[in-house]
Amino acid sequence: MTATLTEPGTPGTPGAPEAAVRPASVARGYRFELVKLVSQWRIRLLVLACWIAPALFVAVVSQQSDLPVDTVFGRWMNATGWAGSLVMLGFAGSYALPLLTSVVAGDVFASEDRLGTWRHLLVAVRSYRRIFAAKVLASLTVILVLVAGLAVSSVVGGVLGAGDNQLVGLDGHLLSPGAAAGQVLLAWVVALAPTLALAAVGLLGSVALGRSPMGLLLPALVALAMAVAQLLPLPVALRFALPTYAFISWEGLFTSPAQTGPVLISVAVCLVWTVVATALAYFLFLRRDFTNLSYDGSARRTITVGALPLVGLIVVAFAVLAAATPSLGSGVTQDKVQRSLSVAFAHLYRLQTDELHRPAVTEAQLDVTSACTKGGDLVPQEGPGNDWRCVVTWHLPDVATTGQAIYQLDVTSDGRYVADGDGPKEVNGYFQVRTPIGDQPNPMWQFDGNVELL
Incomplete structure (x- = not known):
């Protein structure tokens, strides 16, 4: 029996009888698409890896003496389990999450x-719109399961390997285990925003490029290009206009007060990208030619409907941020570096004082100030680089002399810096400090910091 379709834009045969066959519901289509995804061996392997591998990695590394100190929070992995989850988040944002979105969202339509199963699916569901919704929801569900696995597994492995201890923030202040748990969870939630944006790009590539493998690779390539761009000396407004900046902005949650401005801006940019890219994918899907079994996408339509609107999003976001905030420079200025270093030094000095069982002192009593210079006199005193040299000055109660310490700073373009103690040795040199969780390096020897670019 021939059936007519009740929705515009759905496949059908003219001249059908009056009794129309209703399209399959979105819920049934969603269950069907989810079963298809989960039945694939590579998806099952990814789910298994995301729920097991992070725990093993974090637990093993937490027991090593050679820690990934070049990664933010890496130097604290054997002191607290919460640091391990954040190290895994940094790795996931750079590599794992873009690849996961490519495998799932970048292939959900191209498969x-x-x-060659489009005609069977169209006959079974009888609605373009419901097919699109079911595939989007199924791919989103799988991606959420994968991200949840990375987060939960890394936390479990970290807590088992290093314990549920307090965490040192990026400005030296201490977070209790409960506060650290909340901030780690929030950081993973923030990382969901760019993951969704890349997933939407994957949907767009999967629809627009058909059988072409470029659709599968598109989210990973976009993430790689934007990661390279973040390494360049770009204006702050342009950094925030890229959706992948949210993979970095969560670091601002671990200062006191938290740097919520960059986090909110980057999440908002990601959500706009998610909506626009998904809408473009839907627009192209409704205009697909499903009679062509060798469809590899239309280059002209992919550029005009797919790529150019997303480039336009970057331009519009850059213009809005440049007009709304003073963010046309690098964001790394002499005053910001000095202020950030002073705050971090004061917090870490108190931590060192407590670990060495010296008389307690407050930040107000220390009255820490920093004087930083970058390169020589002819070099502008701003911007990233490894040539920042700072002299920190502080005062102790009832002590006439003023203390001074020297640090060499390596400031990256995203505002993160590593401070390396350069004397005096008894203040910021390398030596072991006995703590309740075991011997740890002097907390003032080397530490990570963060300059708020806005």
């Missing part, structure tokens, strides 16, 4: 082209 039908490769297998």
Whole structure:
């Protein structure tokens, strides 16, 4: 029996009888698409890896003496389990999450082209719109399961390997285990925003490029290009206009007070990207030619409907941020570096005082100030670089002399810096300090900091 379709834009045969066959519901289509995804061996392998591998990695590394100190929070992995989850988050944002979105969202439509199963699916569901919704929801569900696995597994491995201890923030202040748990969870939630944006790009590539492998690679390539761009000396407004900046902005949550401005801006940019890229994918999907079994996408339509609107998003976001905030420079200025270093030094000095069982002192009593210079006199005193040299000055109660310490700073373009103690040795040199969780390096020897670019 021939059936007519009740929705515009759905496949059908003219001249059908009056009794129309209703399209399958979105819920049934969603269950069907979810079963198809989960039945794939590579998806099952990814789910298994995301729920097991992070725990093993974090637990093993936490027991090593050679820690990944070049990664933010890496130097604290054997002191607290919460640091391990944040190290895994940094790795996931750079590598794992873009690849996961490519494998799931970048292939959810293209797989039908490769297998030649579009006609069977269209006959079974009888609605373009419901097919699109079901595939989007199924891919989103799998991605959420994968991200949840990375987060939960890394936390479990960290707590088992290093314990549920307090965490040292990026400005030297201490977070209790409960506060650290909340901030770590929030950081993973923030990382969901750019993951969704890349997933939407994957949907767009999967629809626009058909059987072409470029659709599968598109989210990873976009993430790689934007990661390279973040390494360049770009204006702050342009950094925030890229959706992948949210993979970095969560670091501002671990200062006191938290740097919520960059986090909110980057999440908002990601959500706009998610909506626009998904809408473009939907627009292209409704105009697909499903009679062509060798469809590899239309280059002209992919550029005009897919790529150019997303580039336009970057331009618009850059213009809005440049007009709303003073963010046309690098964001790394002499005053910001000095202020950030002073705050971190004061917090860490108190931590060192407590670990060495010296008389307690407050930040107000220390009255820490910093004087930083970058390169020589002819070099502008701003911008990233490893040539920042700072002299920190502080005072102790009832002590006439003023203390001074020297630090060499390596400031990256995203505002993160590593401070390396350069004397005096008894203040910021290397030596072991006995703590309740075991011997740890002097907390003032080397530490990570963060300059708020806005």
